[in-house]
Amino acid sequence: MSTSESTPSLPFLVETNDPQAENNLYPFVFLYPDGNLFIFANNRAILFDYSKNLVLKTYPTMPGGQPRSYPSTGSAVLLPLRIKGETVNEVEVLVCGGAPKGAFVNANKGIFDGALDTCGRIKISDPNPQWFMETMPLARVMGDMLLLPNGHVLIINGASAGVAGWELGRNPVLSPVAYRPDNQVGSRFEVQNPSTIPRVYHSTTVLLRDGRVLVGGSNPHDKYEFSNVLYPTELSLETFSPSYLDSNSSGLRPKIILPVTNSRIRYGKQLVVVFTV
Template sequence: MHMQLLFDNKVVIFDRTDFGRSNLSLPSGKCRYNDEAIMEDCTAHSLLYDVASNTYRPLMVQTDVWCSSGSVNSAGILIQTGGYHGGDHKIRVFTPCSDDDCDWIELQHETLSVQRWYASNQILPDGRVIVVGGRRAFNYEFFPKSLLEKPVYYFPFLKETTDPVEENNLYPFLHLLPDGNLFVFANQRSVVLDYVNHKIVKEFPAIPGEKRSYPATGSSAMLPLKLNPPILEGFFPLPPVSPSVEVMVCGGARGGAYLNATNGKFKAASKSCGRIRITDPDPKWVMENMPMSRVMPDMLILPTGDLIILNGAAKGTAGWEAAIDPVLNPLLYKPEESDPNKRFTVLKASTIPRLYHSSATLLPDGRILVGGSNPHVRYTFTGVSYPTELSIEAFSPPYLAAEFSHLRPSILSVEGPTGNVLSYGQQFSITLSMGLYQPEGEYSVTMVAPSFSTHSFAMNQRLLVLYIAHAQQLSVFAHKLTVYAPPTANIAPPGYYMLFVVTRGCLGIVFG
């Protein structure tokens, strides 16, 4: 149900705890006794997956993490918030370690101010996390809290966007903007929230078509931020011009889809995507259609700046047994393609339906890790159309195809960072080699923030296209790029990023 890639190339994966026993035992002597399903549970509902070795080990969560949220802070620690019943006020942390001793820690003296079930998180420029919304939670709060601020701030926008019975505004889409404010989307509406002064500073037109937020679940991404060169005045660089910002929302379901599904009527999901350039003077949604209908899609930004859309169903909505007709084919979307009819490409299908409570995340090697699908109240493996799915698989986008191996760059070194740490606005160099001789060509250097993925939304996801000041061919095979780091914490909140070099659509990778 939930995934988070960590800086050590391991992925924390976890599910709700009140399904009953899982198929993975906890280490000897570890058990939970506060479970809502059984008296004693000595099985794991979380694990740590090591991508490099393709191995995993069990982890122990203390309270129910069902439909919770998370962010990784600047130290690379997963801050995980909320859940269900005994877990709905909880704050948990997972700190990566070099041995096998690290596990979940539930904070004893710090809790959420209100219940957070189906809330969304965003890491902020100052390193704090903002936690927004949740079921019957028309407000937001921060972690860690400041003594000078209120425990919680009322946010009437969330109440205004709630539909009777179905809600359709849970897990709101959050995107941190280059001016430091927060883009918030719920149901069909979106605003810019100044969370420092606690006021809405801009509202946008409603997106046409279907509902887009849980349980009429679509997905959203902020398209790549293309960073501008610094402006030199004398010997001193000035802050660069802020990049333009475009947000994309895809998929969803009609109003009434959830109630219809509970009565066995599954309506076609949305085919539409909307893009809005929120930095325009008069922003408007520009609509286009996917090749197929989709509810519960996962939408991830690839290192190339393209998007991949995968998982989900063609009919119904999110919820227990509320969707049918799984969509098995991922879609590749090229936002820079000028012809709208050529932006979508249908990719090779998976054989495994990924419905409610599945998840996906980008890995440092460029693959997409996909897992889960628990479309039933309990683990159900037989006698149903869509069994509970415990597998994970990796999807390789087209840029990893064998026929492009001769184009794929290999990063040899990164010069400039001290201890693998970049400073804002710092100039640094990347030396790379090509498999075959190639003249100087088009390069891009991108940084991707690993996301907390759940319920079709990759929280904290962002891709930055860095400004390349100079490209030099050193030898037949070697090239050197001189690049500027992101200029501000508003554009790149402090933390760990994946660094990629892209040439002719193929990747070279540094994870740091």
């Protein structure tokens, strides 16, 4: 940090702190289209102007008041933006899973509470934004959420009991779930084919350029532990192919006509892409 910069003060993280569990750690942060930050911690959210160190908006507490950030680690994603003309007119955030109040304290006593099976969805661009709650087919803590090229959300990895932290998660969730935000309520979630590899604390996922999802990791231990433990440290990688890669859908996928393979792309020059749908 240069001498001309200063560290912003964020009392919001003090206000959302749980002295017993600190369920405000590792908040979910998304860049709002105007350059401000949407910050969600525990069960609350704000819109923050970091350049002026100013809270612009305080959002309602998520119904139920259950914690969603570490160690009650849920997951969150910024849904595809709605654009009208040249203006973004709808901005929505989806927060899913987590662990109930008291779960961290209980897990440290060997009592592993069931994870949360709810999601909260909020249109943060509304003048009077409100949470809309939905129920997932599978409860999940320590899950990962990933926005897919077709606008769907993949919810993957994690456990169905306990919390994040060393040795504190139980009952891995092996089946991913697809969330289709534009479907009617009641038909948005779809359980996908399962993996056979438990991926709990410190697992991760990333979208590959060919549309597959790379999934890896899992280390719920203070050190690398490969034997004589409930969930060994996992160093493997695997790929998950969403339903849009099914061969039956090949006729629906766009085909790029131009530029052709190995075409030279020059910095600062116009690139014309021609495709068929």
